[in-house]
Amino acid sequence: MATALKPGARFKSAVCETQVMVVKAPAGEHDLRCGGAEMIAPTATGAGEPDPAFVGETLIGKRYVNADESLELLCTKGGKGSLSLGSTPLEVKQAKQLPSSD
Amino acid sequence: MNISTILDMAAEAFGDRTAVVSGEFAYTYAELREAACRAAARFRASGAQYVGLLDVNSPAAPISIFGAAYAGLPYVPLNYRLTRPELNELIERVAPVVLVVGDEFVSLVEPREGVELLLRSELLALPPLAADAEPPQPDEDPRAVAVQLFTSGTTGKPKAAILRHENLMSYIVGTVEFGAAEENDAIVVTVPPYHVAGISAVLSSTYACRRMVQLENFEARAWLEACRAHEVSNAFLVPTMLQRVVDHLLEEDADAALPALRAIAYGGGKMPLSTIEQAMRLFPGVDFTNAYGLTETSSTIAVLGPDDHRAAAASDDPRVRRRLASVGRPAAVEIQIRDEDGRVLGPEEAGLVFVRGPQVSGEYLSLGSQLDAEGWFPTKDRGYLDDEGYLFLEGRADDVIVRGGENISPGEIEDVLLSHPAVADVACVAMPDEQWGEAVAAAVVLKDGARVEPEELQALVRSQLRSSRVPQAIVFKDALPYNETGKVLRRLIRQEFAERAAA
Known part of the structure; x- marks a missing residue:
């Protein structure tokens, strides 16, 4: 099953502690997963264990993107499952360090 | 999407780190979150439509910003330097409001229906929430209003600029790296809480997980003492403040050594070239950053970074050297210069500065959005770009x-x-x-x-x-x-x- 990813929308993993917020996403529906399981609404209750093929820590404060960076998620809570679109893993976006302005 | 996520993340990842120091008060990020949740419950119970703040810098400012966000109410900090009639007119415009008020400002507020006062001392002493209390589930609507700021109204009645959760969140995620601060880093905050720079200082510092050292009012000697006493690593100053620090050091022949200080950012008005040159000589080891921004753009839109400062100061090429007087290059936005007829101008051609990006709200209550069909906001500043995209400001279009x-x-x-x-x-x-x-x-x-x-x-x-x-x-x-x-x-x-x- 797939979900529309609106900027600002939040999801949590069904199988670990991970939570994300959508920074940007292409229109249409996407199969967003964490730990190999479809991500769920922040208030929903999950169950089960991460798929061992999709274990690898997702880190708080890191941004995760697809290959062309049209999709970008911010991890707002870390967990042991890894993020993927379908079975394609998302990658950590390299930080562009701006000088602190405030 | 809600800016309270910023504090949730800081408390989750760096809960034991000191968030804010102010006089005798100190809060860790976990304690700041706890205080903001208590405040949210209190704000919700009031039935108010707005959370106001009438106070100098104190822990009540970050508690109220995040408390309002958790409660799903717009936060409206007010200028305590306004005259009594001006102030009460603004308060009337946000009623019904729960107004957090510094104990010394209570007498400024005229009692009226729909204005509930909550003393700063009461806010800081709210009792713990019941153990079985529901954790806050803030409104997730990205279009909800997070902050409402009254402009100074130099040309008429103050306008109410609104910044939505999506504007502020875009600004923070686009310009700050989460948890970027080192364990012992600290920023000294001297801009008043009712200025957009005071809001962005709280949000940026929290997202960077940086300790905030608050000063009630700016005074050069007190600023230098605070920098030393708290081993401050970062500071933001408006140009007059930096000028006063420079003057104080030169006139008193005072010691400029601030061993922990690594970075000074400045903005909020035009920096005289002589001031920044003197400051760079007095603080040779410090990174200077010029930040240009507006209330309507969630603060910073262009940045002249430390390397730009050094390259300009050291260059014999007048075209590079003059960049010390520029506000740098666009941060997480696009910038365009247009003439009076709306034609887009090229490098070195002076005109009106337009800006576009997700952090740009460009919106006032009742007047609505000032963005054009393509999303560009007229800053009403005049300026030009050089061929490498450095923005030079020439002042307000009206000036x-x-x-x-x-x-x-x-x-x-x-x-x-x-x-x-x-x-x-x-x-x-x-x-x-x-x-x-x-x-x-x-x-x-x-x-x-x-x-x-x-x-x-x-x-x-x-x-x-x-x-x-x-x-x-x-x-x-x-x-x-x-x-x-x-x-x-x-x-x-x-x-x-x-x-x-x-x-």
Whole structure:
């Protein structure tokens, strides 16, 4: 099953502690997963264990993107499952360090 | 999407780290979150539509910003320097409101229906929530209003600029790296809580997980003492504050050594070239960053970084050297220069500055969005870009002097006059002129004990700029009128010259 990813929308993993917020996403529906399981609404209750093929820590404060960076998620809570679109893993976006302005 | 996520993340990842230090108070990020959740419950129970703040810098500011966000209410910090009638008019505009008020400001507020006062001391002493209390589930609507700021209203009734959760969140995620601060880093916050820079200081510091050291009011000696006592690594200052620090150090021959200080960011008004050059000499090891932004853009939109400062200061190429007077390059936005007819201009062509990006709200309550069909916001600042995209500002569009059809920016004349050794401060404005429509007038403040004839200053401008730039009238004053964040009040100076011309 797939979900529309609106900027600002939040999801949590069904199988670990991970939570994300959508920074940007292409229109249409996407199969967003964490730990190999479809991500769920922040208030929903999950169950089960991460798929061992999709274990690898997702880190708080890191941004995760697809290959062309049209999709970008911010991890707002870390967990042991890894993020993927379908079975394609998302990658950590390299930080562009701006000088602190405030 | 809700800016309370910023505090959730800091408390989750760095809960034991000190978040804010203010006088005798200190909160860790976990404690700040706890205090904001208690505040949210209190705000919700009040039934108010807004959370107001009437106070100097104190822990009540970050608690109220995040508490309002958890409660799903817009946060409205108010300027405690307004007159009593001005202030109460603004309070009426946000009723029903729960107003967090510094104990010393209570007498400013006229009692009225729909205004519930919550003393700062009460906010800081709210009892813990019941163990079985529901954790806050803030509204996730990205379009909800997070902050409402009243503009200074120099041209009329104050306008209510609104910043939505999506604007502020885009700004923070686009310009700050989460948890970027080192364990012992600290920023000293001296901008007042009702200024957009005061809001972004709280949000940026929290997202970077940086300790905030609050000063109630700015004073050069107290600022230097706070930097030493708290081993401050970062500071944000408006230009007048930096000038006062520089003056204090030079006049008192005081010790400029601040071993922990690594970075000073400045913004909020035009920085005189002489001030930044002096500051760079006094603090050779410090990284300077110029940040240009507006209330309506969730603060910073262009940044002149430390490397830019050093490259400009060290360069013999005048085109690189002059960048010290620029506000740098666009941060997480696009910037465009247009002429009066809306035509997009090229490098070195001066016109009106437009900005576009997700952090740009460009929106006022009741007036609605000021963005054009393509999402561009008119800043009403004038300026130009150089061929590498550095933005040079020439002042507010309203401040341009139009002499015989020629647009003259006050800034370039002021820079020349400030280079005279006798001149401490200067503002150039338009004065009515029969022949040219408008002419250049200059209000000049001399350094203590210095003297100079107006003719000498006029000759200086004539030698460096075109003759049309030469001030036709020069008056000497003891001081120029400034607002509290360092913007010179040109309107008052213009009025004075207009009255002289009419007399």
